[in-house]
Amino acid sequence: MSRIGVFICQCGTNIADTVDTEKVAEEMKKIPGVVHTQDYKFMCSSPGQKMLKEAVKKHRLDGMIVSACSPHMHEKTFRRACESAGINPYMCEIANIREQCSWVHHDKTKETGTVKSLDLTRMTIERLKKNQPLKPNKIPVNKRALIIGGGIAGIQAALDIADGGREVLLVEKTPSIGGNMAKLSETFPTMDCSQCILTPKMVEAELHENITLMTYSEVEKIEGFIGNFRVTIRKKARYVNEELCTGCGDCWDKCPFKQDSEFEHGLKKRKVIYTPFPQSVPNIPVIDAPNCAMLQKGKCGVCAKVCGPKAVDFEQKDIVVEEKVGAIVVATGYDLMPNEHFGEYGYGRIKDVINGLQFERLASSSGPTGGKILRPSDGKEPQSIVFIQCAGSRDEKKGVSYCSKICCMYTAKHTMLYRHKVHDGQSYVFYMDIRSGGKRYEEFVRGAIEKDGAMYLRGRVSRVYEKDGKVIVQGADTLSDSQVEIEADMVVLATALVSRPGADTLAQKLGIGYDKHKFYNEYHPKLKPVETVTAGIFLAGTCLGPMDVPESVAQGSAAASKVLVLTSSDEMIKDPTTAIVNDFTCNACWDCVVACPYSAIEKTDIKDREGNVIRRLAHVNDGVCTGCGTCVAACRSKAIDLKGYTDEQVYAAINAF
Amino acid sequence: MKIKLSKSDIDGALVTQISKVSGEDFKQCYQCGNCSGGCPVSYAMDIPPSQIIRFLQLGRFELVMEANSMWVCVGCLQCYSRCPKGVSAANILEAARQLSLRKGTDHERIEDLPVSFLKTAPQQAIVCGFRKFVS
Amino acid sequence: MLKIPYYPGCTLSTVAKEFDTSAKDSAIKMGFEIEDLPQWNCCGATFPLTPDNIMGLTAPAKVLAGAEKAGDTLTTLCSVCYNVLKRTNRVLKDDKEKLSTVNEFMEEEYAGGVEVTHYLEVLRDQIGFTKVTEAVSRPLKGVKTAAYYGCMLLRPFEDMGIDRAEAPTIMEDLLKALGATPVFFPDRVECCGAHLAMDKPDIVSKLSGNVIDSAAREGAEIIVTSCPLCQYNLENTQAESGSALPIVYFTQILGLALGQDEKTLGFEKNKFSPLALLRYKELL
Missing domain, CATH: 3.40.50 (Rossmann fold)
Incomplete structure (x- = not known):
C-alpha cells in the first residue's frame, strides 16, 4: 500500500x-x-x-x-x-x-x-x-562544436565557443569566410566601415588555436544526436594545396580568363583562379573548375607555371571527411531575391537599376569603383538616384509577404553615403512605412532626411523604364496624392531578403523545421530564440529571418552560450520521460520509425550466437527522444510506452474520473 | 476636410454593398499607392485609385460616387497587375459604375456621340463604351 | 490540313476585315487552317469586372457553347475577344454554380470543354516559330518593328497566361522569325485609352501619343498590334500629331513575309501604309 x-x-x-x-x-x-x-x-x-x-x-x-x-x-x-x-x-x-x-x-x-x-x-x-521511480538518463557529450556558415553570426559563435575553451569546426561553403557582411561598405547607425570591424574577427577566427576553418566545404550528412553528432563534410577540390600556397597572388595575376565576380555581384570580373576579395580568409585561391581551360580542355596551366611554391594541383579531388561533434550551430545566412522578380522595375534589362548589395559594393573603398559612386552603364557619376524600398517585400502577390526589416535602415544609409560622396547629388526614396525601431535608428533616418537632404516619398513605384539615357521612375506620393515621375540617373532596389537556395535540404538533413519561406524555425519565438526542436542544434543570424548585424552578432553569441552550457560537463542529464519499446510485442512494422519527428528510433537486429539475425526490433535512442509520444500513438501492437506517461498510468487516471 | 468617424461609417451598408459587388476587401489595401502611381489615367481623375480605396476604408461612399474617377477608369488592369496585395481598383471602380448605372441613370447619351466616331470606330469600342456608360 | 475552330468577332468581320483575311491566308501558307464557327455572336467586348454580373457572361458563354460543338479549342485574333472569352471560360470552368446559372439563360448548354487560345499561341506552341521561319519567302530584313501589346492580351496575367506580364516576348519572337528587327519600347504594355475614344478623346490622344512616342524614340519604323481598338486609337492620334508610323496588325506583316500579294493585305485601309517603307528598303 x-x-x-x-x-x-x-x-x-x-x-x-x-x-x-x-x-x-x-x-x-x-x-x-x-x-x-x-x-x-x-x-x-x-x-x-x-x-x-x-x-x-x-x-x-x-x-x-x-x-x-x-x-x-x-x-x-x-x-x-x-x-x-x-x-x-x-x-x-x-x-x-x-x-x-x-x-x-x-x-x-x-x-x-x-x-x-x-x-x-x-x-x-x-x-x-502506478508511477515507477525513474532515473535521469546520462549521455556522454562530445565537447567539439560545428558551425555551419562563416558569416558574421557564425564567426561570432565560433569565437565565443573557442574562447570558452571548446574546439570549433567552422564550415563555410564559399572560398572565404566573411559572408554578406564582408560586402558592406559602412554599417548603420554608427557608419563604421564594415571591413574594418569584420576583418579583425575573420583573422582571429583563422588564427584561434581552438578553431579549425574548413572553407569551400559543405555539410553532406548529419547523423547521431545531441552530444554525439557524426557529420560528413565534403571538402571541395580547390586545386591549390593549402599547405604550400603563400597567397602571393602570382597565379591570379597571370590567369588569362575572366568571369563575373560573385562577391561583386557582377559589377566586376574576377579571374578563374581567384580569392573572392582581397581580405579573404584564408588567403588561398580556388580554381573555378567549370571555367578553367586547363581542367576542362587540358590547355593553359599558366597558374601552375608561375606558382613559386608549386601549390597549384590540377589532380586534386574532393575529400569527404567525417567529424564528431557534440553541438551544431547553423548560421547559413540569406540571399537577395533573384532579379527576374522585378519585370516592371527593369531589373536585369536596365543596367542602371541595381540592388542594395551592388550599391554597397559601389560605395565600398575596396569595391569595383574604389568607393566612387559611378553608374554601371557608362561609368558616369549619377546626379540623382532613386531608392525603391520594399522591392519584393510585403508583396504577397508577386514577392514575399514579410518585411525584410533591414532595408529602411540601409536605404537611409545609402542616401547618406551618396550625399557624402556626391555632394550635389539628389536622392529620392520611395517608402511605404519607415521602420526604424532600434537604438539610434530613428535619429539616423531623420539625419538622412534633415542633414543629407534625402527626399522621402510615401508610395510604391509602379514602373521603371529607360528614356534617353535616363532611368524614369513612375510612382506615387500618397501624402500629396500625386503621381510622381522622376528622371533619375540610377535606381537602387531594396530587394527582399530571402533564404539561401537549398536551405530546405539542409534543414531536412539536420532534422530542424523551417517556415514556408524556408527560414529556419526557432524552438520558441520568444523564450527559445536560438534553439531548434532538435536538441543540440542551434541557430544564429539571418537563416532565421531578416535581421541586421547587431542582431546576428547577438544571436551568434547566444547560440555560443547554449553550446558552452551543453559542453560544460562530460555528461548530459536528460529527462527520463522517453519512449520505451516492449521487445516481446514489437513486430517490427517500423511505423514508429516513420512517425518519429526526431529520428530517435532505430531498427536493431537481434542475433543468435552464430551471428544470424533472428529478429528485428525498434529501439528508442534516449539521447534523441524528447518524449513527445508520437510513436506511442503510431504503434499498432501497443508495444511502445512513454515512461512517466504509461498507458497504465493514463487509464488509472481516466478510470478514477 | 474633416472626417468624423464611427463604426457605422466604417461598416456602412453602401460601403459593404460596393465591397460585395466588386468582390474586393478594402481592408486588404495598405495604401502603398502603386495603383495611383501606375494608372495611366489617374491624372484625369478627381480622386486617384488608392485614395478611392482609402475613402471606402473610411466609409465615405458618397465621395467616391461623386467623383469622375469611375467614368475615367479604362479598365486596363495595370493597378491590379502590380498591386502587391492583389486588390483590383478597376473592379472597385467598375462596381461604383454598376451601382450608378443600375439606378437607371446613363452617363452618356448615344445622340451626343460624334457621328464620325460611330461611323469609323471598331464595333468593340462602341459595344464596350455602351456597356460602361449606359444602363 | 490541321483545322482550328476560329472566332472572328464583330470588328474583324467589318472594319478590321484585313486582320481576319491576312491571318487566314497566312495560316494556309504555314500549313493549317482557321475555320469560322458556323454561328457566333458578339462576345460583349468587356469582361464583367464585378463578379455579381453574371449577365455579362452569357454572350461569351454562348460563343463557347457554339465552339464546343466544333472541337475542344477555339482560337481568336482580337485581343479584346480573346480576353473576354478566355476569362469567361476560366470563370465558368472554376465555378460550376455560375456555369449552371449561365446555362439556364441559353438554348444550348456549355460543359466547359473548350480551351481558348490566341492565334499567336497557335503559332508559338502548335506550329512553332521555326516552322514559321521556314514558310517565310520575303524576310523583312532590317525592318525595325515595334510590337505593341496593350492591356487585354496580357492582363490579368494569371487568367491570360499567354506570356510574362511585364516582359512579354511572343510578338517579338514572331517578328524575329519573320526576319524583322524587333524594337522593345518601354510603353509596349501601357494602355492606349481604349473605349474612352467615345467620350474622352483627349485622354486617348495623350495615352496613345505616349505609346507612339515611346516606340518612335526607340527607332521603330512600324508598330504592330493585335487589337483593332489599339490600332484605331494609335492611328487616329498619329493623324492628329502629324507623325507617320504605319500601325498595322501583326498578321498583315506576317502575310507580307510569307509572300502574300501586298494588294490582298488591306494596307490601303491604313492611314499610314508600310508599303512605301518596304519598297524603300527594297523588300518589295
Whole structure:
C-alpha cells in the first residue's frame, strides 16, 4: 500500500476564490493509500516547501500530489523538494487546479471549481499509484562544436565557443569566410566601415588555436544526436594545396580568363583562379573548375607555371571527411531575391537599376569603383538616384509577404553615403512605412532626411523604364496624392531578403523545421530564440529571418552560450520521460520509425550466437527522444510506452474520473 | 476636410454593398499607392485609385460616387497587375459604375456621340463604351 | 490540313476585315487552317469586372457553347475577344454554380470543354516559330518593328497566361522569325485609352501619343498590334500629331513575309501604309 501525501495550494486567492481547498484536502484523505493531506496559502514558497519536506519525513510518504498551478510552472520546484526529502522526484505529480480549473470557473459559491478540483486530484492520485521511480538518463557529450556558415553570426559563435575553451569546426561553403557582411561598405547607425570591424574577427577566427576553418566545404550528412553528432563534410577540390600556397597572388595575376565576380555581384570580373576579395580568409585561391581551360580542355596551366611554391594541383579531388561533434550551430545566412522578380522595375534589362548589395559594393573603398559612386552603364557619376524600398517585400502577390526589416535602415544609409560622396547629388526614396525601431535608428533616418537632404516619398513605384539615357521612375506620393515621375540617373532596389537556395535540404538533413519561406524555425519565438526542436542544434543570424548585424552578432553569441552550457560537463542529464519499446510485442512494422519527428528510433537486429539475425526490433535512442509520444500513438501492437506517461498510468487516471 | 468617424461609417451598408459587388476587401489595401502611381489615367481623375480605396476604408461612399474617377477608369488592369496585395481598383471602380448605372441613370447619351466616331470606330469600342456608360 | 475552330468577332468581320483575311491566308501558307464557327455572336467586348454580373457572361458563354460543338479549342485574333472569352471560360470552368446559372439563360448548354487560345499561341506552341521561319519567302530584313501589346492580351496575367506580364516576348519572337528587327519600347504594355475614344478623346490622344512616342524614340519604323481598338486609337492620334508610323496588325506583316500579294493585305485601309517603307528598303 502506498503512502501518499496530497497538498492543495490556495495560490493566494487565485485558486481559493473558486475552489474550497480545505474541502478538497478533507475529501482526499478518504482515498485509500492517502495518509496525509493539507492545504496552504502558497505551496511554492519556502515555508510551503519546508512543510512538504517535513510531511514526507513525519508521515513516511513514498509519493506526493501537489494540486496547484500548471506543471509548466512548478513541477520542477516540487520534484526537487521531493528529491531533497528522499523520495524519487518522479513520484511527485502535479494536478493542475489553477489554469485548467480555478481560472476558468467564476462560480463564487466555489461549487463547480471544487468538484472539478476533486476530480483532477483524485485522478492524479490514482495515476501516481502506478508511477515507477525513474532515473535521469546520462549521455556522454562530445565537447567539439560545428558551425555551419562563416558569416558574421557564425564567426561570432565560433569565437565565443573557442574562447570558452571548446574546439570549433567552422564550415563555410564559399572560398572565404566573411559572408554578406564582408560586402558592406559602412554599417548603420554608427557608419563604421564594415571591413574594418569584420576583418579583425575573420583573422582571429583563422588564427584561434581552438578553431579549425574548413572553407569551400559543405555539410553532406548529419547523423547521431545531441552530444554525439557524426557529420560528413565534403571538402571541395580547390586545386591549390593549402599547405604550400603563400597567397602571393602570382597565379591570379597571370590567369588569362575572366568571369563575373560573385562577391561583386557582377559589377566586376574576377579571374578563374581567384580569392573572392582581397581580405579573404584564408588567403588561398580556388580554381573555378567549370571555367578553367586547363581542367576542362587540358590547355593553359599558366597558374601552375608561375606558382613559386608549386601549390597549384590540377589532380586534386574532393575529400569527404567525417567529424564528431557534440553541438551544431547553423548560421547559413540569406540571399537577395533573384532579379527576374522585378519585370516592371527593369531589373536585369536596365543596367542602371541595381540592388542594395551592388550599391554597397559601389560605395565600398575596396569595391569595383574604389568607393566612387559611378553608374554601371557608362561609368558616369549619377546626379540623382532613386531608392525603391520594399522591392519584393510585403508583396504577397508577386514577392514575399514579410518585411525584410533591414532595408529602411540601409536605404537611409545609402542616401547618406551618396550625399557624402556626391555632394550635389539628389536622392529620392520611395517608402511605404519607415521602420526604424532600434537604438539610434530613428535619429539616423531623420539625419538622412534633415542633414543629407534625402527626399522621402510615401508610395510604391509602379514602373521603371529607360528614356534617353535616363532611368524614369513612375510612382506615387500618397501624402500629396500625386503621381510622381522622376528622371533619375540610377535606381537602387531594396530587394527582399530571402533564404539561401537549398536551405530546405539542409534543414531536412539536420532534422530542424523551417517556415514556408524556408527560414529556419526557432524552438520558441520568444523564450527559445536560438534553439531548434532538435536538441543540440542551434541557430544564429539571418537563416532565421531578416535581421541586421547587431542582431546576428547577438544571436551568434547566444547560440555560443547554449553550446558552452551543453559542453560544460562530460555528461548530459536528460529527462527520463522517453519512449520505451516492449521487445516481446514489437513486430517490427517500423511505423514508429516513420512517425518519429526526431529520428530517435532505430531498427536493431537481434542475433543468435552464430551471428544470424533472428529478429528485428525498434529501439528508442534516449539521447534523441524528447518524449513527445508520437510513436506511442503510431504503434499498432501497443508495444511502445512513454515512461512517466504509461498507458497504465493514463487509464488509472481516466478510470478514477 | 474633416472626417468624423464611427463604426457605422466604417461598416456602412453602401460601403459593404460596393465591397460585395466588386468582390474586393478594402481592408486588404495598405495604401502603398502603386495603383495611383501606375494608372495611366489617374491624372484625369478627381480622386486617384488608392485614395478611392482609402475613402471606402473610411466609409465615405458618397465621395467616391461623386467623383469622375469611375467614368475615367479604362479598365486596363495595370493597378491590379502590380498591386502587391492583389486588390483590383478597376473592379472597385467598375462596381461604383454598376451601382450608378443600375439606378437607371446613363452617363452618356448615344445622340451626343460624334457621328464620325460611330461611323469609323471598331464595333468593340462602341459595344464596350455602351456597356460602361449606359444602363 | 490541321483545322482550328476560329472566332472572328464583330470588328474583324467589318472594319478590321484585313486582320481576319491576312491571318487566314497566312495560316494556309504555314500549313493549317482557321475555320469560322458556323454561328457566333458578339462576345460583349468587356469582361464583367464585378463578379455579381453574371449577365455579362452569357454572350461569351454562348460563343463557347457554339465552339464546343466544333472541337475542344477555339482560337481568336482580337485581343479584346480573346480576353473576354478566355476569362469567361476560366470563370465558368472554376465555378460550376455560375456555369449552371449561365446555362439556364441559353438554348444550348456549355460543359466547359473548350480551351481558348490566341492565334499567336497557335503559332508559338502548335506550329512553332521555326516552322514559321521556314514558310517565310520575303524576310523583312532590317525592318525595325515595334510590337505593341496593350492591356487585354496580357492582363490579368494569371487568367491570360499567354506570356510574362511585364516582359512579354511572343510578338517579338514572331517578328524575329519573320526576319524583322524587333524594337522593345518601354510603353509596349501601357494602355492606349481604349473605349474612352467615345467620350474622352483627349485622354486617348495623350495615352496613345505616349505609346507612339515611346516606340518612335526607340527607332521603330512600324508598330504592330493585335487589337483593332489599339490600332484605331494609335492611328487616329498619329493623324492628329502629324507623325507617320504605319500601325498595322501583326498578321498583315506576317502575310507580307510569307509572300502574300501586298494588294490582298488591306494596307490601303491604313492611314499610314508600310508599303512605301518596304519598297524603300527594297523588300518589295
